[in-house]
Amino acid sequence: MTESKQRYHPLLILFHLWRLIKNSIVFVIYLFVIKFGSDSTFIKYGRIIFFLLIGISIISIVVKWFSHKYKVDDTSFHLYKGLFAKSERTIPFSKIQNVNRRTTVIHRIFNVTSIKFETGMSDSDATVAFEAIPKKEADHLEAHITNTGVDEPSTNQAVSDPDMPPQDSKEAVVSNRRIHFKPTKKELIKASFTSFSILVLIPIIISAYFKLTEIFHVGKKVEGLFLQITHSWWLLTIIVIVMLFASVIFGFAKTFLTYGKYEIASSEEQIFITKGIVEETTFTISKDKVQAIEMTQSLMKRLLGLVEVKLISAGGSNDGDEEMEINSLYPFLPIEQARKIISEILPSYEVTEEMTRLPGKSLWVRLFRPSWLWIFSTGLLFYFKPAVLGITQAWWILSIGLLLSIVVSRLLDFFHTSYTFNHHFIQFQTGGFTTSLFTSKRDKIMEVKISRNIVQRMLGLASIETVNRAKPVRHTALHDVPVQLGERFYTWYKKRENEIKIESKQ
Known part of the structure; x- marks a missing residue:
């Protein structure tokens, strides 16, 4: 290097x-x-x-x-900055959690890319970023740091040889990868409706209208035009049809550009997630750096049998750039296919369907727990008493509607909440309208917490919580479980002492 x-x-x-x-x-x-x-x-x-x-x-x-300068040796990055007051920062490769590559249109024009090596450190300089770097050099850096095998003598020569055709270099890099998923056209259409991207054009038009009104003061002209349109039913019908057609086309185009080249692949030691056609983003993470797996389902995804799987890691950048969320496996995977992909790319993880539900008394604790959101909102509604659609007493209708939605959410949360832990794994499922299934290995959990409030003590319940390395630190809690489970949970975690040596090698 x-x-x-x-x-x-x-x-x-x-x-x-x-x-x-x-x-x-x-x-x-x-x-x-x-x-x-x-x-x-x-x-x-x-x-x-x-x-x-x-x-x-x-x-x-x-x-x-x-x-600003840099140097790369066999074990670390060395970053230098300062003109008069100079400083040096050393980041060992062992601290790097994952790698993000992003190639925008401008990058493509100049045949460069950007690459970020994200660490688990929390300071503002925790990310080693190369915002513009030749693609071959980016390949060298990633291979050198993540040990993909590209930097072995024979393969490295293929990548670094300037006379070698670009496709040969690329084949050398990906030869040891196994592709697990690529979306079909049918899946892309399904993703467009599931993500509501077909409706994304409407808020864009509304936002553009308000901005134009502020700058050029065209509000009165547009208002007059709107009145003319609403008085002509055939013109209004045509405009609505055109708008819907444009929204659908725009949504499909947006989904295709985002997920058209989506690919989930893995090698023996790493996972690779690539997406984007115009702007390509690649996320690379070592399998042993995955701290946990999270499977989330919105109400729409649950109805369609889809799920989004996220890989939780300690890496992440806090530089404020607009970045695509790339640590997610395809966000619209069928549940069975998602479980299959997880077992293929992370065979050391277990995702089980056999889980234990909460006892019945936990439901009553949840239903009668005070909702400060409802109390505060009802107080505001009572004070201002807003009239909605001409109804002067609408405030109490809104209050009752909010209370009912909170009760329904708590009921759903009770029926969805379940848990299991055995051997080296723990698995929680929580959520009301949106559910989350969290799975982690015991040696990846930094600490655990068991707590009980007054009501939980009276009913023999407790709350348990796990803490995993992530950015920000990931706290996952399960409330109102039997107190005996809390005791078993603590005993189970104590056995982690035998696995600390494994964690220290990471």
Whole structure:
């Protein structure tokens, strides 16, 4: 790898300048378009300050590129920054939890990509990021750090040889991968309806309308046009049909661009999740870095027999960039297929259907537990007494409706909640309208907690909680279980002491 310090790719300057332009476009429109002929002192000084800030930002971008360097050896990243006050940061490869690659349209134009090595550390510098890096160099870094076998002598030569065709390099990288899932056209259509992406165009149009109204004050003109349309039933019908057709096409296109090249693959030691056609994102994680598995179902997915599976890990970036959630296996998997894929990519994990339900007395505890949301909302409704659709006493109808929804949610939560733990695994299922099935191994659980309030003591119940490494730290609780289960749960976790050595090697 890099024996000496080197600067990041020069395209990084261009990427930062592009980000600066995107962040400044609103001020440009306001100061130089909307207020073009303004003689206001505020606008004049605003323009001066704007140019000063842009100049300082450009200088800062150039200085940052000049002063930031890195070096990669056999065990660690070494990151250097600072022009006058210099600092060095070392991140061992053993701290890296997962790898994220993102290739946008701009990256494709310059034949580069971005790659982030995410650690389990919580500070702001926990991620080693290369926002613009040649694809071959990204392949080298990932292979070197994640030990995919690409950096072995014969394979590494194939990847690094500049005369080798690109497809040969790619084949060398993926030759040891097994593909577990690729969505079909039928599954993509099903995903469009399940995710309601066919309706996403409507809020976009509404948002654009309000923005145009604020900038160009076209509200009265649009209002007059709306009145004309509503008085013509045939014109209104045509517009509604066109809007629905456009929404469906837009939703299908959005789903296809997001999930059209979705792929779940694995090697002997790693899991690879790739998605995106125009903008491609790849998530790579070592199997031994998976802290837990979460399977979630919304009401719609439950009716259709679909589930979303997420891999929980300690890695993650907190840099504020808009990133696609890529640690999820395909979000619209049939339940049986999801279980099959989990058993294939993570054979050391167990997901069982045999679980124990809560005792009947837990239902009464949940139903009669005070709802501060309902109490606070009812107080506001009683004070303001809003009229809805001309009904002056609508406040108590809204209050009763909210109370009924809370009761239904608690009933569903009781019937959905179940648990099991045996050998090295624990599994919780919770949730009302949306359910969550959480599975983790004992050696991946950092700590456990058992608590009892006054009511639980009277009824012989308790609450148990697990803590897993994640960003943020993952707390998973199961409330109102028999107190005997809490005692067994604590004894079960104590046996983790025999497995600590396994965890220390990660």
